Amino acid sequence: MEDDKGEKERGLPAVMRCFDRAKIYVKAGDGGNGVVAFRREKFVPLGGPSGGDGGRGGNVYIEADLSMNSLLPFRKSVHFRAGRGGHGQGRNQGGAKGEDVVVKVAPGTVVREAPGEGEEEGAVLMELVRPGQRSLLLPGGRGGKGNASFKSGNNKVPRIAENGELGPEMWLELELKLVADVGIVGAPNAGKSTLLSAISAAQPTIANYPFTTLLPNLGVVSLDYDATMVVADLPGLLEGAHRGYGLGHEFLRHTERCSVLVLVVDGSGQQPDYEFDAVCLELELFSPELAEKPYIVAYNKMDLPEATEKWESFEEKLVSRGIRPFCISAANRQGTHELICAAYELLRKSKSVENTEAWMDPANLNYVADMISRERNTPMNEFEITHDSSSNTWNVIGAGIHRNVKDCETESSYAKYKDPSIKRVIRGGGPNGERGNEGDPAEASKEETMKGFSIGLNGGGYVDSLKRFQHALEACGVNRSLIKLGVKEGDTVVVGEMEMIWSNSPDKFSSSNAKKGLAGSIKWRQ
Numbered sequence: 253m254e255d256d257k258g259e260k261e262r263g264l265p266a267v268m269r270c271f272d273r274a275k276i277y278v279k280a281g282d283g284g285n286g287v288v289a290f291r292r293e294k295f296v297p298l299g300g301p302s303g304g305d306g307g308r309g310g311n312v313y314i315e316a317d318l319s320m321n322s323l324l325p326f327r328k329s330v331h332f333r334a335g336r337g338g339h340g341q342g343r344n345q346g347g348a349k350g351e352d353v354v355v356k357v358a359p360g361t362v363v364r365e366a367p368g369e370g371e372e373e374g375a376v377l378m379e380l381v382r383p384g385q386r387s388l389l390l391p392g393g394r395g396g397k398g399n400a401s402f403k404s405g406n407n408k409v410p411r412i413a414e415n416g417e418l419g420p421e422m423w424l425e426l427e428l429k430l431v432a433d434v435g436i437v438g439a440p441n442a443g444k445s446t447l448l449s450a451i452s453a454a455q456p457t458i459a460n461y462p463f464t465t466l467l468p469n470l471g472v473v474s475l476d477y478d479a480t481m482v483v484a485d486l487p488g489l490l491e492g493a494h495r496g497y498g499l500g501h502e503f504l505r506h507t508e509r510c511s512v513l514v515l516v517v518d519g520s521g522q523q524p525d526y527e528f529d530a531v532c533l534e535l536e537l538f539s540p541e542l543a544e545k546p547y548i549v550a551y552n553k554m555d556l557p558e559a560t561e562k563w564e565s566f567e568e569k570l571v572s573r574g575i576r577p578f579c580i581s582a583a584n585r586q587g588t589h590e591l592i593c594a595a596y597e598l599l600r601k602s603k604s605v606e607n608t609e610a611w612m613d614p615a616n617l618n619y620v621a622d623m624i625s626r627e628r629n630t631p632m633n634e635f636e637i638t639h640d641s642s643s644n645t646w647n648v649i650g651a652g653i654h655r656n657v658k659d660c661e662t663e664s665s666y667a668k669y670k671d672p673s674i675k676r677v678i679r680g681g682g683p684n685g686e687r688g689n690e691g692d693p694a695e696a697s698k699e700e701t702m703k704g705f706s707i708g709l710n711g712g713g714y715v716d717s718l719k720r721f722q723h724a725l726e727a728c729g730v731n732r733s734l735i736k737l738g739v740k741e742g743d744t745v746v747v748g749e750m751e752m753i754w755s756n757s758p759d760k761f762s763s764s765n766a767k768k769g770l771a772g773s774i775k776w777r778q
């Protein structure tokens with residue numbers, strides 16, 4: 253098997269390898285940052301907050317475009333990045349939305365997530381079959397709120413602004429499986445391309461040597477009665493193509509999506525019936541499903557005496573096996589109309605029984621984006637708590653809460669700067685509102701635990717943001733649930749990647765707790 257593969261790879265020009273496979277990188281735009289700004293006007297000494305919100309990052313779309321018939325363009329362009337949202341500005345000016353990017357692929361492209369380490373194949377994300385189908389793959393990051401958005405009755409001078417959300421990114425593997433109703437297959441030089449050019453407007457290269465056609469050609473065939481079908485002319489098959497010899501193998505899988513096959517046999521060849529059997533065997537060896545597809549046999553080059561001589565015996569042999577072959581001269585367009593009418597009939601019959609499930613519901617095309625948005629929009633109060641009694645640890649799991657932690661984390665550039673080793677587990681002091689240890693970074697990094705928790709870009713905002721997070725935990729019922737489940741003083745509470753410690757005394761800084769007579773609060777580990 254190894255050898256086969258090596259041989260195949262060696263004999264294959266890059267264009268052919270890249271015809272139907274590509275690996276690309278996509279990234280949605282980051283959201284722009286919100287800003288902290290205050291109005292400064294002559295004669296208005298204390299202007300209110302006026303920092304605008306950041307703009308939304310651009311989206312990444314994937315679209316099936318009829319003008320693309322291969323994945324070759326991705327040899328040259330691999331990275332697709334949507335624009336980032338503009339930052340907010342003073343005077344309540346919001347940032348501009350980032351520019352979207354549309355990745356155009358050939359109809360019939362299967363999009364997979366690039367496999368992770370140790371995986372052979374990534375999950376299929378979508379199949380873009382019909383031209384014009386478009387998928388929103390990655391939604392751009394949301395813009396951060398400027399301080400004008402944080403103005404409230406309690407806080408008229410908010411010094412807090414959010415960073416924009418990062419745009420998601422990923423590597424994709426694209427695989428094209430041509431979408432055609434009819435696939436023309438046969439031995440090299442049988443006249444497949446000639447047939448396509450005879451029945452459609454396509455102009456494939458035709459020449460008197462084997463393997464003229466290196467890449468599949470598509471043509472649209474219009475029949476008299478307002479009916480059309482897409483026909484693909486495939487590179488010639490050779491005995492042993494199923495094992496990777498020759499060119500055919502690379503392209504046999506493109507016939508998987510064809511509903512009907514036309515097997516072209518060169519009637520002027522030495523033994524047309526042997527050629528026919530060899531082609532059938534190739535299909536069967538490649539995949540039994542392929543051999544099961546309805547097909548029509550076209551005995552070609554009937555204008556040549558060598559072909560006419562052998563026609564009768566060929567026809568006889570096939571008829572005895574229950575197959576009725578057509579005889580044609582593709583070059584002279586004789587018998588080709590009957591052939592395509594028969595192919596169309598067969599197509600109609602096979603379509604009526606065709607399992608349409610294979611065509612993905614367009615609603616599913618946005619499946620990745622939906623998943624991302626769902627995660628982004630999961631309410632905070634949807635969470636689960638698990639308990640590990642051996643370490644007295646409570647795990648709070650919920651996309652909404654995790655997102656909040658993440659926001660704190662990305663905003664907590666301070667924590668990372670102080671001590672790289674605690675990048676992920678953030679132990680912060682300061683539920684009582686102490687300001688963070690802003691002093692000498694070297695000094696701070698000596699401490700394993702930190703006091704203070706920096707959120708936001710704008711010094712002075714720590715308490716605001718911390719308060720917000722603690723209020724959120726309390727409001728969405730995490731505290732109450734923990735008490736119900738029997739949390740004890742000093743237990744560890746893990747929310748996302750943040751580790752905190754439970755205290756039975758109510759948080760003095762949370763006035764609503766005291767009012768409701770609720771005991772307990774989660775404190776930052778001190």
Ligand SMILES: Nc1nc2c(ncn2[C@@H]2O[C@H](COP(=O)(O)OP(=O)(O)OP(=O)(O)O)[C@@H](O)[C@H]2O)c(=O)[nH]1
Nearest residue numbers: 441442443444445446459460463464465488582583
């Ligand atoms: N006399 C005659 N020659 C034909 C006919 N059809 C094709 N040919 C010739 O046969 C040769 C091969 O034709 P192609 O259409 O390139 O064959 P193909 O099957 O596409 O070959 P590959 O792409 O190499 O697999 C060319 O010289 C054609 O002119 C026909 O009906 N009559």
Ligand SMILES: [Mg+2]
Nearest residue numbers: 444445464465
């Ligand atoms: Mg050809």
